[in-house]
Amino acid sequence: MTICGRLHLPKLCPERQNVTDINTRQSPSSGWLTSMTPRAASSQVSSISRCVSKGSLCKPPSSHCLRRAQGYSSAPPQPERKLQQSSQPSGLKSWQRYAITMVIGGVVYGLYEGYSNKQARDAFIPYKLVKKDPVSTSASIFVLQPQARSPDLDTYKEAWQRGIWNFHFKQPQLQIVRAYTPLPPQDAPSVEGVSQLRFLIRNDAYGEMSSYLHRLPIGSQIELRGPNIEYELSPDVKQIVFFAGGTGIAPALQVAHALFSQKEHSKDKKLHILWANRKRDDCVGGHSDHSPAEPLVKKSTTSSNSPTLNASTKTAASNDQGLVVKELEQLKEKHPGQVTVEYFVNEENTWIDRDAVFRALGRFDDNDFSGRSSSSQEQRQILISGPSGFISYLAGPKEWRNGREQQGGVSKILAHAISMNPHNVKVWKI
Ligand SMILES: Cc1cc2nc3c(=O)[nH]c(=O)nc-3n(C[C@H](O)[C@H](O)[C@H](O)COP(=O)(O)OP(=O)(O)OC[C@H]3O[C@@H](n4cnc5c(N)ncnc54)[C@H](O)[C@@H]3O)c2cc1C
CATH class of the missing domain: 3.40.50.80 (Nucleotide-binding domain of ferredoxin-NADP reductase (FNR) module)
Known part of the structure; x- marks a missing residue:
């Protein structure tokens, strides 16, 4: 017998989303990638490239250059002679400098791509509540249609193939977030192009989010963030x-x-x-x-x-x-x-x-x-x-x-x- 962990996609911390309460079992992630903006990333690329192409003898090059790119340095001022030395084509041949620049550029581009995808996943997308079908006295199937900004259907399609996943719903007044699991699309020859989402949601009279959702009239806007793969x-x-x-x-x-x-x-x-x-x-x-x-x-x-x-x-x-x-x-x-x-x-x-x-x-x-x-x-x-x-x-x-x-x-x-x-x-x- 094996007991398995769940998959977690990284999330921005709720504070940064201005959301104070989340019931998913995921902990907010932190770290360099999460806190780096695209502008910072590109400024770092150019600073690093500059540093490397000057033939600076940074050892390791990235840490020194990154510190410089971040605009601070605890190192004592370098004597003029050393700077002159470093501008000479001393240790590195031009193809080596080119290779290093390409590698670092590739790494930063990869980080930026990951960052952009994550941004898209972490954004709340507005949906419209188009239908509420009662399943029982305490639960209904909610049907949601995307509004202006269309979701990334390919991502959803992939999620349907992968296993178990959910969306985060935002309660705008209380700034709380709860997870709900979409039901597979019905009678659809293919999930491709199916943008409507259905959720089975229990009405908990004392629950903040569920009672809020069940009170919403048809036509209301609901903001969703996902997909979040669980299994x-x-x-x-x-x-x-x-x-x-x-x-x-x-x-x-x-x-x-x-x-x-x-x-x-x-x-x-x-x-x-x-x-x-x-x-x-x-x-x-x-x-x-x-x-x-x-x-x-x-x-x-x-x-x-x-x-x-x-x-x-x-x-x-x-x-x-x-x-x-x-x-x-x-x-x-x-x-x-x-x-x-x-x-x-x-x-x-x-x-x-x-x-x-x-x-x-x-x-x-x-x-x-x-x-x-x-x-x-x-x-x-x-x-x-x-x-x-x-x-x-x-x-x-x-x-x-x-x-x-x-x-x-x-x-x-x-x-x-x-x-x-x-x-x-x-x-x-x-
Ligand atoms: C990954 C995941 C997927 C999920 N998918 C679904 C889904 O598809 N459908 C679904 O319906 N739910 C789903 N849930 C549960 C859902 O996210 C919410 O937890 C649920 O709707 C209750 O949230 P709430 O804000 O309404 O309740 P909360 O306000 O968080 O309250 C939680 C519980 O505490 C009780 N409570 C609150 N205040 C008091 C009080 N003062 N005294 C006594 N009791 C109190 C409430 O009655 C409730 O039972 C999922 C949860 C997870 C983690």
């Missing part, structure tokens, strides 16, 4: 068991999108999703794909209305399907035999407990792994996404180390289930 799907991954809590289903749908759009062996890939919600309202019409012979575990026998499998089967008989359930059903139709879903509803006393986790891990099929070169760990992955309590309950908490949120060890129910299963797996807490 990168390796092309070697063949089987995934995904534990999703509440809106944690959005990353599961993203993974499905990335997994099945991979060109190689996409027909061999399998995804099993276990989706837990507090209320049936959030997943109306969802019925589990587990075998009827395997009853879901009844947590409590004291409650008179503690339905088990029968209740979910009854609900499934209804034609009513929530929007997210519909998307899951479409996914199953599009990839028959490759996608399976189990629903867990707390108010119906169905839980992702020990048995459920153990059964889920039993879906990893060793027969699918012949003749592949990559390690089986890479090929089988367990992903967990949802509120921090959900992740902790299943696999132990994520941890803060050196100002960054890290994966932490795998403990609790998942560790037990893994120890009982003979499979070699990689675990990601999203």
